[in-house]
Amino acid sequence: MAEPGRNRADALSVAQWKEKIERALACPQAVGPIRNIKDEDPRPFDAIFIGGGAAGRFGSAYLRAMGGRQLVIDCWPFLGGACPHSACVPHHVFSDCAAELMLARSFSGELWFPDLREKLTSIKEVVDLFRKGRTGPHAVMNYQSREQLDIEFLLNAPARILDRHTVEAGGEIFRARHLVLTLGAEAAPLEAPGSELVGVHNYATLVETLDREPGATVVVIGGGKTAVEYGCFFNATGRRVIMLVRNRPLDMIPDRETRAYALERMLQQGIEIIEGADVVEIVGDSARRVARVVAATPDGPIEIETDFVFHALGERPRSRMAVEALGVEIDAKGAVIVDEALQTSAPGVFAAGDLIGSPMEMFKARKSGAYAARAVMGEKVSYRPRDWPDFLHTHYEVSWLGLGEEDAREKFKNVVVMKLPPDNPDGLNIGLPASDRTMLYAMARPHMSGFQKLILDGDSRRVLGAHHVGYGAKDGFQYLNALVRGGLTIDQLAEMDELFLNPTYFIQLARLRAGQPNLTNLA
Template sequence: MIDLLIIGGGPAGYVAAERAGEKGLKVVLFEKKAIGGVCLNEGCIPTKTLLYSAKLYENALHGDKYGVFGDNIRFDYQKMVSRKKKVVRKLVLGVENKMKLNHVAVVKGEAFIKGRSSSGIEVTCNGESYMGRNLLVCTGSESAVPPIPGLREAGDTVLTNREILELTERPESLVVIGGGVIGMEFASFYNSLGTKVTVIEMLPEILGGLDFEISAMLRSIYAKKGIDFHLNAKVVQVEGNSVVFDKDGETHHVEGERILLSVGRRPVTQGFGLENLGLELLRGGIKVDEKMRTNVPGVYAAGDVTGFSLLAHTASREGEVVVNNLTGRNDIMRYNAIPGVVYTNPEVAGVGETEESARSRNIAYRVAKLQMTYSGRFVAENEGGNGICKVLVGEKHGEVIGAHMLGNPSSEIIYGACLAIEQEMTLKEMQEVVFPHPTVSEIFKEVVFSF
């Protein structure tokens, strides 16, 4: 009898498998494509690899601001793509080695849930049957494809995040439908390489759900870099390489050599026998409690398939919660300190409540913010650039409830705010923390002292 069957080898599945293997559980992990899931193979890692290449190119173009000069600065798009593939292969091998080290049996193929009985939970794959005491469903998510007329007829002109990563040539123009995180990261990448980019967003601002002020600031930066934005715009049709959208009661057209469809993702709940368990669904995903348990005993779900927080680091933590509870450690999943990052140039990072979410939830708060130029390290490394750091605290106790940043390297220092929220640190306690000097992270302390 297998202790834990896991369907899906993405961040939720492979982290859960690794942790379970470390604790001596007998684990079988099923993955129909490549280990690592969408994040490692089609999302997080490949996009960040390409974005870093673009950032280096952009920095080289403007090196004169730092007294560094170069002639004939250029880029090789195919080499960027080749390096992206190499990085992905290396990391996939790394995850596979972790599975071997922790004695996790990895089965490549499409798993199918036969059902649950007194003997356990049965899953079949490649003609073999596997019986387990517990099942963890980590089937992830897929790109949402809305019913826009002409979308499918446009053929390979229209791309999702998967297909655009396989392009071998840089498009001269790109229309991005959807100004969320994925859309903005690809917009940033291609804008840096000289592609004419247009972003069409249905909402009043890009990056819905993030701090509104910071989202607007990032949009302004990229508008100056040449990206055209159409907000409050609804796409009504695709005609070949032309996107038709309504805005302010008028119909507009914009053309692009390629069209990137980036309107969100949806949980994968079909095609692997989930219906044979009678699981309860919520928001299109599998409904779970704070321990990631479903309504069926012995069956858990983690990652994007829950339809709640579609982030790789959320998925990994959810997988850990499952294993901790299976191995005797009482653990619950908390979502109040989940960081969100946008890897544009400059980066955006945030965690906890925004001003908008705090107001909508009737949370009494105080807010303080400072320009990033209050950090000496930021000034030294970002000639002519600026940004913002904003911190929210509860009105009554002064505990940190949110922090949001625009400026490099926000992605690398936002974890400090995550810790503060997780530990319910107050302004006084934050003021007593010693930050290394000079670092950009000191901006947190500067903001805390400005309340």
């Protein structure tokens, strides 16, 4: 039996989708609504997903797989949302560049590396490269959604909610038993005079509007994931980066020692961090371009000359349309309030993804969209994101799960720690951990070869937390987390067969101690 959508006479190849998306992005009106709706299907829609990002696309696929009928509507000419277009995918591109450039600058003029001392590399070239390449993934998702997943959609057509069952888009009226709101979020604005000046960017405007090479000094406003990730990229290009942070950077890392290692490496790369800082004004020149930033700090006011400001102050859910059309309840941050079945305060209306607030992570968008689909189809579901692994990019990948050491000691009487490098006056001068993408550091710059830590309950022998700074561990953490939630012990960890050299030494460290009846630290 042929797969859904196969052998259609009107099927588009990935290349054809790419060309169509590019035309629509250049001139949406010239292309008009992109319609994939089975008018011959007599069944009513079980759900209309308003928003075709991760939550809407995965929710649609899940509902369709369950045998239901769905329609997903999006103003963009592609499915997948902001992630591949302007959010998470570009920051991965920039973080890859940061890691490569840190290696090149650390060995500048040595081995086969060119001399990059006092040299700036281009930010704009990388942005242009991303902008040119991003329609490829868009095309794949449109192709997959139509030809393989049999998803019905209306793209390049903004939606207008009429009531709890009715939506207008592309000049048509559509009705469904339920609505699923997957409207996403957008960068929170910078509330400071001068924020509208040319040269002030957030993650979205950077990839959409950057038209000239930034100068030698960059000001980054914020201390969360996005601010740190982009700040490290700007720094790796050779620029002076000054981060203005209201509280402190990397605060989301739950283990103090892991945070300290990651932060120390950022500072070592030359990033300047001013904590307790508030932007007072961004001052422009006669051409309305950024000229300097004025900030209040604990040590008094400062002025920084720059032509480039990047701000990352969190995300704001796009809930306005839902509030105005349906009166759904929202919280103080604008997130739509849902119960554990993802039901809003409006009967029959569900919500998922970034629209329902933190954590604004990809796993939650995809998973909550699928749970909303299951609820629409009558399944009893309960979803609240909890106990998930997490990560961020500095010049490294920083991954963590479970408890940090401080929280573990508050909750458990007998906490055992295993880590590399070991606690020793010369610990950072020893090339451990040595693994994927850190071998040159381990041999010649050992203090840069990474950090990892395993936290155990010495009584139950269970793993309580794991933390890693380096490369290549992120993939393993999503599987390790499931095992830890299932009660993984040091003895079970020691029974695993490791790949050598592997990014984390957790299996090896566990095997060195698992024979002890009474566990002791290996730190």
